[in-house]
Amino acid sequence: MDDSAIRLFKTTLRTNNHSVTKTRLIVFNLLKGQEPISMNSLLRIGKNRFDRASLYRTINLFEEIGVAHRVNLGWKYKIELTDKFAHxxxxxxxxxxxxxxxxxxxxxxxxxxxxxxxxxxxxxxxxxxxxxxxxxxxxxxxxxx
Amino acid sequence: MDDSAIRLFKTTLRTNNHSVTKTRLIVFNLLKGQEPISMNSLLRIGKNRFDRASLYRTINLFEEIGVAHRVNLGWKYKIELTDKFAHxxxxxxxxxxxxxxxxxxxxxxxxxxxxxxxxxxxxxxxxxxxxxxxxxxxxxxxxxx
DNA sequence: TTATTTTTGCGACATATTTGCAATATTTAG
DNA sequence: CTAAATATTGCAAATATGTCGCAAAAATAA
Incomplete structure (x- = not known):
């Protein structure tokens, strides 16, 4: 299950004409099997593994190709994987x-x-x-x- | 109905130990009987009647005392009165x-x-x-x- | 492996939101 | 109604959040 989600993720990237990169894998893994997480937390956790701009670009891409989406919780929003990767x-x-x-x-x-x-x-x-x-x-x- | 909403609003302020001020009344009236409205629009409309900082403080207060709340629409959010003041x-x-x-x-x-x-x-x-x-x-x- | 194409990190912006503080408005007490 | 006490406002500056261009680095294609 663990592995198959990553496989699906890679396939999704490829079929949408995007590269499978280190940053994207890290972010995907951070999102996997988690509660919705805020940009800020992602940023804090990944500080020395990727840049802020890259994170935003990554999340935007994930939304575009249906890998993740923003969940609105009251005022703020958090990120979580889409139904394809979680029920x-x-x-x-x-x-x-x-x-x-x-x-x-x-x-x-x-x-x-x-x-x-x-x-x-x-x-x-x-x-x-x-x-x-x-x-x-x-x-x-x-x-x- | 119009009047009673304002009366209720004033009471709500008072019972929560807050003053009834010009700014708060203006913002309340802007919200009343409207579709959800964005901070930006409120700001544009009220530019010369209140300051940006005051608007933010006002909306925060309104949320605190249950007068208004933020509605998330996709990525952005807008403000609208709570059920106490609108169905x-x-x-x-x-x-x-x-x-x-x-x-x-x-x-x-x-x-x-x-x-x-x-x-x-x-x-x-x-x-x-x-x-x-x-x-x-x-x-x-x-x-x- | 090299050439080509994508992505990343960085620094500079742009926008959104918050804060401190002196000036002003509102409330309270008399 | 007025003066004193308290709360709120506007302004300017600080933070936070999100975006952009471009050279360097990584991924893919040949």
């Missing part, structure tokens, strides 16, 4: 501790989204659903206090 | 022409969100749903071309 899902983000909990795809929810779009004659290509609140842990703490 | 709703945003279409609250959708949160022992306080795609107009154009 389609949405997030619960805890406003207290910052934890981001992925939630599994819900057929009913997805169907509803399509249905609502249709009602408006709108051809939806993608969507984000972000839910904010308190995770079970923080909720417990709040109650105690 | 709860979500958006369809056209990736071609940039139009933002508000969609009316859908009971089933809202219920589903709560239900999913519950499953994860998560106490949801708010959520955003953003759908991107082509509006009917742009879709027609694309087909023709």
């Amino acid at each position: 389609h899902h949405h997030h619960l983000s805890c406003t207290n501790c910052g934890r981001v909990i992925p939630i599994r795809e819900d057929d009913e929810l997805e169907k509803l989204i399509i249905q609502i779009s249709d009602t408006h004659n709108f051809s939806a290509s993608k969507h984000q659903i972000e839910i904010q609140g308190l995770c079970s842990k923080c909720m417990r703490l709040k109650v105690v206090m | 709860h709703h979500h958006h369809l945003s056209c990736t071609n022409c940039g139009r933002v279409i508000p969609i009316r609250e859908d009971d089933e959708l809202e219920k589903l969100i709560i239900q999913i949160s519950d499953t994860h022992n998560f106490s949801a306080s708010k959520h955003q749903i953003e759908i991107q795609g082509l509006c009917s107009k742009c879709m027609r154009l694309k087909v023709v071309m």
Whole structure:
């Protein structure tokens, strides 16, 4: 699974006429098997392995060829791999501790989204659903206090 | 209705220990009864009535006390009043022409969100749903071309 | 391996957002 | 209503975030 994702990634680059480079592999690996991660964190982690400009160019490319996308969490955004490399899902983000909990795809929810779009004659290509609140842990703490 | 929103706004400021100021009223009025609006537009419109720094401080305050919030539309974000001052709703945003279409609250959708949160022992306080795609107009154009 | 094509790092920009502080407006107390 | 106390504003400067051009380095093609 690990290996196959990288293989798919390389193929995706090639079929889109882009080179397989060190920077792209590093960034891909940073994104793989992770929670959504911010540009800033990526930058901090990869500081001496790639440049800021390259990171932005890399993420832009990843979006273009459908490898990664930006997830909006409240005000900021973070990056995560697309459904091709991880299952389609949405997030619960805890406003207290910052934890981001992925939630599994819900057929009913997805169907509803399509249905609502249709009602408006709108051809939806993608969507984000972000839910904010308190995770079970923080909720417990709040109650105690 | 017009007046009552402003009254509620003033009360909200006061109960949160903040002054009712000219700038805050202007910004509130700019947001009222509008589509989500970008910082840039607000800035352009209010250029000679308030300063950039004040606008940012105002919007931050509005978020803090639950008067307005940032809506992420694809990569950028815009500002709009919260449900307290406008009905709860979500958006369809056209990736071609940039139009933002508000969609009316859908009971089933809202219920589903709560239900999913519950499953994860998560106490949801708010959520955003953003759908991107082509509006009917742009879709027609694309087909023709 | 060499030639060709792409990508990277760097520094300079451009834009977006935040901060400190003195001046001004708002609120409070009388 | 006025004066004192407190909160907010504008301005200029500092940071943060994102983009660009170009020579050097890496990847691909021959």
